[in-house]
Amino acid sequence: MDALEYERFADIYSIWTATAGSTHTNLPFYVQAYLAAEGSVVELGVGDGRIAVEAAVRGRHVVGVDLSPAMLALCQARAAEAGVANRLTLLQGDFRSFVLPEPAALIALPYHSIGHLTSLDAKRDALRHIHTQLRPGGRFIFDDFLMTPGRLDEMRRVQLRAEYDTPDGHHALLWVTSLIDAHAQTMRVVTWEDLLDDDGVMMRRRYRPLSLSWMSPAQAAALLADTGFKAEGCLGAFDGTPFLAATAEEQIWIARKDSAT
Ligand SMILES: C[S@@+](CC[C@H](N)C(=O)[O-])C[C@H]1O[C@@H](n2cnc3c(N)ncnc32)[C@H](O)[C@@H]1O
Structure with a gap:
């Protein structure tokens, strides 16, 4: 890691x-x-x-x-x-x-x-x-x-993981998907957090990837x-x-x- x-x-x-x-x-x-x-x-x-x-x-x-x-x-x-x-x-x-x-x-x-x-x-x-x-x-x-083929497919999908308000008062959406190398049994779990203003316009996007394997x-x-x-x-x-x-x-x-x- x-x-x-x-x-x-x-x-x-x-x-x-x-x-x-x-x-x-x-x-x-x-x-x-x-x-x-x-x-x-x-x-x-x-x-x-x-x-x-x-x-x-x-x-x-x-x-x-x-x-x-x-x-x-x-x-x-x-x-x-x-x-x-x-x-x-x-x-x-x-x-x-x-x-x-x-x-x-x-x-x-x-x-x-x-x-x-x-x-x-x-x-x-x-x-x-x-x-x-x-x-x-x-x-x-x-x-x-x-890991099963079904689970890998599910992890490859883009999912809206959560919707919440950040401590500094912004509305946020947290998304996730995974880039998978099935042969190497590794994946990069990529999350991105969108911060929205009061009109729902995205002000900032932040990525936080994690390296994983199985x-x-x-x-x-x-x-x-x-x-x-x-x-x-x-x-x-x-x-x-x-x-x-x-x-x-x-x-x-x-x-x-x-x-x-
Ligand atoms: C998925 S979290 C699990 C946290 C907690 N055990 C739980 O169940 O919620 C993985 C944790 O392992 C730590 N970690 C990852 N690689 C590590 C390593 N090589 N040595 C020590 N800690 C590591 C990360 O910093 C992180 O806090």
Whole structure:
């Protein structure tokens, strides 16, 4: 990922997640996993703390790691507003090189964020590194897009994602489409925000692209095995439905570091 992408995206992140398909289901899934963990919990790509702060409100201490200072600032502000800043430890770092204060019982990488590493090699580096930061027997949970031809077609379409008023009082429309390279399994999610004056005339358009990618379930399974993880299970939806290729909406992997390592 271009390190600057989320610096530009941060100010529309809450609109983005509020209008997304999977955020309402991935939130309770990850919060539950954080609360159930026996030991320290880490969220990689903690973003604005959408998940971590909710877990903190319910009593869990969470270490949040993110590359983007702008996203970390949003997370800090959200935690302070919720009165749980003391239950969050925020670290600026990359998925491939972060250093934890202590080995973790659970490391989570929610909301397709592994896709921000756009090559399999980069993902392999991240998983190898995540393995080193877990305690023996610790868990790693992540989800990835489950791409189908239908989903790719949908992402290629131009969609009006949201209509809202900006903090400085302008009316805004947020649009999105994706430029997809199906062979490379990469995409550029391009958003543009149109600011309108009182007559509905566009005054300014701002683009905020994000680079993303996806793996097939077979690639994800191979990567976990390659990097020393034991895959305990794969879910097809955040309600706990086991993965079945024909019906799955997502791929949600639950993996463990061997207790002897
Ligand atoms: C899709 S957001 C997810 C935020 C949050 N986990 C959620 O579910 O709303 C992805 C986050 O990962 C961060 N990120 C992307 N690439 C990263 C990397 N290589 N290392 C650390 N953080 C990264 C971005 O800055 C962003 O905050």
